[in-house]
Amino acid sequence: MRKFVTVFTLLSLLTLLSMVVGQGNLLAAVQDSGAGESSLMNALQIFWNYTGFSSVNPQYLIMIVVGLFFIYLAIKYNYEPLLLIPIGTGIIIGNIPITEGFQIGIYEEGSVLSYLYFGVTQGIYPPLIFLGIGAMTDFSSLISNPKLMLLGAAAQIGVFGTFIGAMALGFEIHEAGAISIIGGADGPTAIFASAKLAPHLIGSIAIAAYSYMALVPVIQPPIMNLLITKKEKLIRMKPPRSVSKLEKILFPLIGLLLTLFISPSALPLLGMLFFGNILKESGVTNRLAETARTSMIDIITILLGLTVGASTQAFRLVTDPITGEMINKGFLTTSSIKIFVLGAISFAVATAGGLLFAKLMNVFVKKEDRINPLIGAAGVSAVPDSARVVQHEGLKADPTNHLLMHAMAPNVSGVIGSAVAAGIMMSFLM
Amino acid sequence: MMTFLINVENWEWSDIYIITAVGYSVVFLVLVLLIYVYKLLPVILSLSKRKSSSSGPVRVKGEKIMPVPGEVNAAIGMSLLMYFNEQHEDESNVITIKRVARNYSPWNSKIYGLRNVLSR
Numbered sequence: 001m002r003k004f005v006t007v008f009t010l011l012s013l014l015t016l017l018s019m020v021v022g023q024g025n026l027l028a029a030v031q032d033s034g035a036g037e038s039s040l041m042n043a044l045q046i047f048w049n050y051t052g053f054s055s056v057n058p059q060y061l062i063m064i065v066v067g068l069f070f071i072y073l074a075i076k077y078n079y080e081p082l083l084l085i086p087i088g089t090g091i092i093i094g095n096i097p098i099t100e101g102f103q104i105g106i107y108e109e110g111s112v113l114s115y116l117y118f119g120v121t122q123g124i125y126p127p128l129i130f131l132g133i134g135a136m137t138d139f140s141s142l143i144s145n146p147k148l149m150l151l152g153a154a155a156q157i158g159v160f161g162t163f164i165g166a167m168a169l170g171f172e173i174h175e176a177g178a179i180s181i182i183g184g185a186d187g188p189t190a191i192f193a194s195a196k197l198a199p200h201l202i203g204s205i206a207i208a209a210y211s212y213m214a215l216v217p218v219i220q221p222p223i224m225n226l227l228i229t230k231k232e233k234l235i236r237m238k239p240p241r242s243v244s245k246l247e248k249i250l251f252p253l254i255g256l257l258l259t260l261f262i263s264p265s266a267l268p269l270l271g272m273l274f275f276g277n278i279l280k281e282s283g284v285t286n287r288l289a290e291t292a293r294t295s296m297i298d299i300i301t302i303l304l305g306l307t308v309g310a311s312t313q314a315f316r317l318v319t320d321p322i323t324g325e326m327i328n329k330g331f332l333t334t335s336s337i338k339i340f341v342l343g344a345i346s347f348a349v350a351t352a353g354g355l356l357f358a359k360l361m362n363v364f365v366k367k368e369d370r371i372n373p374l375i376g377a378a379g380v381s382a383v384p385d386s387a388r389v390v391q392h393e394g395l396k397a398d399p400t401n402h403l404l405m406h407a408m409a410p411n412v413s414g415v416i417g418s419a420v421a422a423g424i425m426m427s428f429l430m
Numbered sequence: 431m432m433t434f435l436i437n438v439e440n441w442e443w444s445d446i447y448i449i450t451a452v453g454y455s456v457v458f459l460v461l462v463l464l465i466y467v468y469k470l471l472p473v474i475l476s477l478s479k480r481k482s483s484s485s486g487p488v489r490v491k492g493e494k495i496m497p498v499p500g501e502v503n504a505a506i507g508m509s510l511l512m513y514f515n516e517q518h519e520d521e522s523n524v525i526t527i528k529r530v531a532r533n534y535s536p537w538n539s540k541i542y543g544l545r546n547v548l549s550r
Contacts, residue, residue, distance in 0.1 A: 150458075
């Protein structure tokens with residue numbers, strides 16, 4: 001009697017399961033084999049095959065550990081938690097071993113995750129993030145001291161240096177163009193460029209860009225200490241002048257026209273950035289600006305972080321369209337490791353470029369107009385983390401020397417510079 | 431038909447250096463242009479303001495406009511804030527407790543809440 005009840009319960013469970021997954025195969029398999037112990041074992045075997053445990057391999061486990069590490073970094077050290085928590089969780093979701101064909105995985109047509117990922121592959125999310133950044137950024141420090149924009153341009157050496165480096169490491173030219181944008185230290189721009197130039201590398205590029213952005217407080221201070229003397233760190237800058245409302249309104253309009261006429265490929269990014277800033281500064285669209293800088297950017301960050309994380313499937317076999325062979329297009333490949341190495345170097349080069357250019361500028365200006373070279377490090381566009389690092393390092397040298405407002409100028413010009421660099425790269429290579 | 435600067439299929443190292451040089455220069459060009467425009471902007475705005483406010487206060491020739499540093503602005507702002515906050519201490523000495531008149535309702539009547547003593 002007990003055996004009969006057990007078999008009946010199991011069969012009911014399996015029927016339910018087959019209904020849930022929308023496939024009749026399971027039930028048919030059990031019915032065909034007849035009732036009894038052999039069919040029970042058979043059903044259990046089939047059930048086992050559907051679980052993640054049957055197809056797990058060490059690569060998936062490594063990636064799950066990486067995802068957990070991201071979450072740990074975000075919670076324990078507060079490194080960019082708004083990005084690392086969604087990305088870390090996404091990595092875990094993307095690396096649960098699944099059976100193909102049930103419209104579950106991010107790369108399966110028709111799955112929910114694939115629809116959410118559409119915003120990444122088509123470059124929809126990055127411009128919306130830029131809209132939010134525009135609506136929350138105050139460009140006053142940049143308007144009051146425009147020459148600091150040069151630091152934002154100088155730090156783009158990271159982009160072009162990485163381009164040469166990626167070519168030297170044997171990447172295809174479009175891939176090299178996409179990888180180079182990691183040097184701009186701007187996650188949305190890197191995703192946007194790789195979606196257009198090398199969609200198969202989005203996962204690696206986005207993870208590299210966001211990881212290094214989160215690690216700005218770790219990467220930048222040693223380079224600052226190496227290149228800037230103690231005396232230079234003590235330089236006090238003139239306080240920025242007050243900026244009128246009219247100037248603030250004219251800034252996005254002029255920036256929009258000027259930058260986009262020169263580099264139209266950056267239109268989706270810079271267009272949205274300046275549009276967001278117009279919403280903020282016009283003073284008559286507070287509701288729209290408020291939504292763009294709070295709810296909307298939060299929603300997009302959640303979707304972007306989660307899907308980018310989920311796209312890092314460790315092991316993924318796809319058919320090569322040319323040779324017809326099965327090749328691994330997963331995340332754990334040598335090219336991903338190369339991208340990570342290039343990313344680290346490009347961050348260091350970009351930071352050094354900004355710092356050295358700031359030192360160079362001091363040679364040509366009057367003594368009272370000298371700038372603290374530390375703010376050159378904020379030329380990499382990781383907003384506002386690199387500006388915060390500059391403030392922190394400045395305070396270490398002199399507890400009364402506040403550099404945050406000055407550092408925001410190269411920081412936001414770095415955003416404009418990296419978007420322009422991405423636009424140029426795309427116009428050359430697409 | 432678009433023409434491209436380089437042949438992306440059969441590139442040479444010279445092409446890569448060209449992209450790098452042109453790209454980096456364009457980034458500089460854009461930002462240098464922005465610098466000049468934003469440096470000119472306050473001048474243009476002050477010129478137009480001067481034209482429109484020609485009947486305003488007469489400035490003595492040779493008088494310099496001294497820029498007010500941010501710290502001074504912050505100090506002025508703070509002292510104004512403290513001044514206006516302290517004004518709260520000056521009360522009007524008028525007690526403003528309002529007398530609330532309740533309308534009669536059997537629901538709030540005390541008599542229904544007491545046990546009535548039975549009388550023969």
